[in-house]
Amino acid sequence: MKKILIPVFALAFLASCDVLDKQPLPTIAPENFFQSADDAEAALTAAYDALQATGLYSQDLVVVGEMPSDNCTSINGDVTTLDRINWTPTTSQVGNIWRDSYVGINRANAVLKYVPNVSMAADRKNQILGEAYFLRALHYYNLVKLYGAVPLRLEPTESGEQSVVALPRTSVETVYAQIATDLTTADGLAPATNPNRITKGAVNALLAKVYLTQRQWAQAVTAANKVITGGTYSLLANFKGLYPAENKAPETILEVQNQGNADGNNILPDLLLPSPPATYSFPKFNIPTAELIQFADTSSFLAGGVRKPNVDKRWTLIGRTNAGKDYASFVNGINSNPNDAGPFVYKWPGAPNAFNSPDNTYILRYADVLLMYAEAANEQGGPSADVLAKLNLVRTRAGLLPLTAASPQYATKKAMRDEIDRQRRLELAFEGERWYDLLRYARHNQVEPGAHTVTALNLIQEKLNRADVNYLLFPLPQSEINNNAQLQQNPGY
Secondary structure, three states: OOOOOOOOHHHHHOOOOOOOOOOOHHHOOHHHHOOOHHHHHHHHHHHHHHHHOOOOOOOHHHHHOOOOOOOEEOOOOOOHHHHOOOOOOOOHHHHHHHHHHHHHHHHHHHHHHHHHHOOOOHHHHHHHHHHHHHHHHHHHHHHHHHHOOEOOOOOOOOOOOHHHHOOOOEOHHHHHHHHHHHHHHHHHHOOOOOOOOOOHHHHHHHHHHHHHHOOOHHHHHHHHHHHHOOOOOOOOOOHHHHOOEOOOOOOEEEEEOOOOEOOEOEOHHHHHOOOOOOOOOOOOOOEEOHHHHHHHOOOOEOHHHOEOOOOOOOOOOOOOOOOOOOOOOEEOOOOOOHHHOOOEEOOOOOOOOHHHEOOEEEEEEHHHHHHHHHHHHHHHHOOOHHHHHHHHHHHHHOOOOOOOOOOHHHOOHHHHHHHHHHHHHHHOOOOOOHHHHHHHHHHHHHHOOOOOOOOHHHHHHHHHOOOOHHHHOOOOOHHHHHHOOOOOOOOOO
8 A cells, every 4th residue: 555664563473474574573472563553553554555465456366357358368478377267276376366365364364353452542443443354355255256165264373383374274155254244344343434445335345246246136236235325436427537546536445555666566557558658568468359349349439530429438449659549448559569569458557667656456446336236136126227227327427328228238137137247347347357257157157047148167168178167266276285284176176
């Protein structure tokens, strides 16, 4: 997060944190560190800081959320395994996400264990605890949707004893129950407003996502509706204005804060953008697929630069000069080097230094909540004026005409579902949501065959020549299997 100072206790007992290495840090016990309100704030800052890790929102969560999907492709050797859906227990992203998620969990657990005993203002103490409950829930949600059953750690790891570190996997159902419990607790503690940090809106937006993933439609509607009716959030008038993400109220619900220096930077722009503005020229990650570009209909301008009516403003394939054209989601390169010929993701412009960027990364924004509400409400009762109202807010901001009860998308639940799937794909493209949506669509189809037209299993079939359900989950990292005899690998790996 911005202007972060890692608290001294972090190296003493929080795993995998090597930012500082000074004496006498190893001798500071956590119970001796948590003495004041400042200590509690520093511990919470360390918990937020974990979001910036390479395995999380500065790279891998976003890359994994797009590269296996129909949105993106790449010839870069660092991510072609993801593109081909051919990952293994030693694939770097498989290990990085696991490792950095548990670092974040450990830091949140430290806050939850020790801050209750700190003498400080009760209101602020409760807010800190609410933020920590949310962060722990967020990390477990990212883990369970990718790996399935995972070890459930609810205390900070303060010993290297096998009895402490070598936990067995906890069932998916139990992990989701703990996530819901943490978020429900956070809802009672988090503030309504909290600039650049966790609020009740963030809590309920994540809760809606959790319930949607579990196909608990009524609960998802309730959680999303709390965000919608809270009066805090609304869509920006201009989709392009969302990027770069820099706490873009009133649409932002939660962003990872980046300062653009060694204490908080985003390397995604250098991985995604052509050179210039990227620092280096190499085969880039997350190249938009031709299928996505055609799907989005980028023929946005008539002669003279006049925009066509009812054409998606989120998508404009602009020329090599990048001059005088509206853009939002992707851009063509301006360098003759084939690595920089485009198109490229342009949601992280990366100025002034794409390798050490101050661009924030969205975790939750209001358009996502509107689409989650529309999806869950449609699953509950089929097309309705309520579903249309939420969906049309997203469509019309994009420059599309509003749907009506006479529209073909309104005819059946399946037709409306397909339209909502389409809008999620176009609205949230490249933001690390598509593969995770396709995973839950596949699981929905397992209980309701044919519910979604395109799912992760369609892409697995296409790339592996078999619809292998084992690839709906990542393998557990081989390093964890080697170090923890209680862990058993996911089937198929």
